[in-house]
Structures are given as structure tokens and as C-alpha cells.
Amino acid sequence: MDLALFDLDNTLIAGDSDFEWAQFLIGKGILDRALYEAKNIEFYEQYKAGTLDIDIFLDFQLRPLAAHPRALLESWQREFLSRQILPLVSEQARRLVRGHLDSGALCAIVTATNSFVTGPIVREFGIAHLIATIPAQENGQFTGRPRGLPSFREGKIVRVEAWLEALGLWWSSFDRSWFYSDSQNDLPLLSKVSNPVVVDPDATLRAHAEAAAWPIMSLLG
Structure with missing residues (x-):
């Protein structure tokens, strides 16, 4: 059996769901544009540069x-999926996921974006497992803080x-492990999996992949 792991943002979708969610709320007037838009762009640039402080960002995002x-x-989640996420999903990305699912691989999306935003997107791909940042809840309501x-x-x-341990598995349980x-x-x-695949990479990752002879592919529609 193989293990296939997928990043979500700018990998399976041609955009960043964290960034798009905040922009969606701004567009609906739920978040004040003057207070939130510049900060949202700043955090996104920090993420792309590899300098993001995840704790400060999660306070903003959650x-x-x-x-x-x-x-x-x-x-709002349903509207967001329909209006802003589905247009970012290419047929190439769907085929990639279907290929691993049809082969019998154990598949999961592994993303820094929180599970409330990403859950419906993962279900859209037909993937049963999501490893994401978890928003804490009390009595069914979100607290604004992460859990774990x-x-x-x-x-x-x-x-x-x-x-994997919760499933009674480990890296050695798989013939091959993939991460996109x-x-x-x-x-x-x-660097942990046996088959790293770089997808439409940023400049730093592209340079690393070329030096390490990792495959580089595109899923842009």
C-alpha cells in the first residue's frame, strides 16, 4: 500500500484558502476592509517568504x-466553497487525486489552514482524511484559538x-509515500517522504527541488 499526502493551498487549488476566506469575509462586509485587508496581504506575503509567525497569524485568522x-x-462556508474555491480547482488536480485513490493509496490532505475552512474542500476531492490546524471550540462555538x-x-x-499511529500504521507500513x-x-x-513532488513551486522550493532532483509538476488549469 502507498501513502499519498497533498498540500492544499497553491497545490491542489490555484490559490490560498486562508487568504481567500479573509477576502471573502471582507467582500461581504463582515470584516472591516480598512482593518483587515492590508494585514491579510501582509500575512500572505510572510507565508510565501517563509517568515510567518503561525501563532500571530492564527490569532488573526481564527x-x-x-x-x-x-x-x-x-x-458562509457553503457560499465560499461555491464562489471562491471551486473555480480554483483544476481538472489536473482532480485527476492526480483520483489516480492515487483508485490505486488504493491511503490519502490525506495536510494543510496549515484551519479545518473549518478546508473541510468542505477536502470532501470535494473525495479524500477521507484531513490533517489541518484545528480551531478550538466550547459548546459548539469557536473560541478564536487553535487546539493542539x-x-x-x-x-x-x-x-x-x-x-498514522492512530490507524496502527507508520512510515514503514507503506511501499511508497508521496507528498505534493x-x-x-x-x-x-x-524531505520525510520517499517520493516528494514539487507542484508549481515558489522560487526557494524550486531551487531546492532542482538541486535534489525532485520531480516538478504543474496542476494549473
């Missing part, structure tokens, strides 16, 4: 979830290994 009832958030270790950089390895990503932030997990 706080709006705590300000609204869960039912209302879920209605964020699924970011080295944290992705920790979270993947905890998931676009970002230098994912170098730790790319």
Missing part, C-alpha cells in the same frame, strides 16, 4: 470565527505521525 454563530458561519499543534512546517510531520506541495514551508515533510 478570531472572526468566534464572533458569529456556527449556523451562520456554515452558510498547528499543522505547519515541522508540525505537519508531528500531526501526520500521530494520525508548492511551498518552502513544506520542506520538512517533503
Whole structure:
């Protein structure tokens, strides 16, 4: 059996769901444009540069979830998926995922973006497993804080290994392990699997992939 892991943002979708979610809320007037848009762009640039402080970012990104009832958030979630995410999904990305699923591989999306935003996207791809940053809840409502270790950089390895152990598995349980990503932030997990694949990479990751002779591919439609 094989293991196939996929980053989400700028890998399986041609955009960043964290960034797009904040822009979606700004566009609806839920978040104040003057207060949030410049900060959202700043965090996104820090992420791309590999300098993001994940704790500061999560305070920014998760706080709006705590300000609204869960039912209302879920209605926005459905609109967000339809309007802003599905147009970013290429047929090439769908084929890649289907190929691994049809081969019988154990598949998961591994993303730093929180599970509320990414859950519906993962289901759209037909993948059963999501390893994401978890927004904390109390009595069914979000608190605005993360729960446990964020699924970011080295944290992705920790979270993947905890998931595998919960299934009674380990890296050695698989004939081959794959991870697809676009970002230098994912170098730790790319270096862990037997088959790293770089997808439409940033400049830093491209240089590393070329030096290491890792495959480079594009999923842009």
C-alpha cells in the first residue's frame, strides 16, 4: 500500500484558502476592509517568504470565527466553497487525486489552514482524511484559538505521525509515500517522504527541488 499526502493551498487549488476566506469575509462586509485587508496581504506575503509567525497569524485568522454563530458561519462556508474555491480547482488536480485513490493509496490532505475552512474542500476531492490546524471550540462555538499543534512546517510531520499511529500504521507500513506541495514551508515533510513532488513551486522550493532532483509538476488549469 502507498501513502499519498497533498498540500492544499497553491497545490491542489490555484490559490490560498486562508487568504481567500479573509477576502471573502471582507467582500461581504463582515470584516472591516480598512482593518483587515492590508494585514491579510501582509500575512500572505510572510507565508510565501517563509517568515510567518503561525501563532500571530492564527490569532488573526481564527478570531472572526468566534464572533458569529456556527449556523451562520456554515452558510458562509457553503457560499465560499461555491464562489471562491471551486473555480480554483483544476481538472489536473482532480485527476492526480483520483489516480492515487483508485490505486488504493491511503490519502490525506495536510494543510496549515484551519479545518473549518478546508473541510468542505477536502470532501470535494473525495479524500477521507484531513490533517489541518484545528480551531478550538466550547459548546459548539469557536473560541478564536487553535487546539493542539498547528499543522505547519515541522508540525505537519508531528500531526501526520500521530494520525498514522492512530490507524496502527507508520512510515514503514507503506511501499511508497508521496507528498505534493508548492511551498518552502513544506520542506520538512517533503524531505520525510520517499517520493516528494514539487507542484508549481515558489522560487526557494524550486531551487531546492532542482538541486535534489525532485520531480516538478504543474496542476494549473
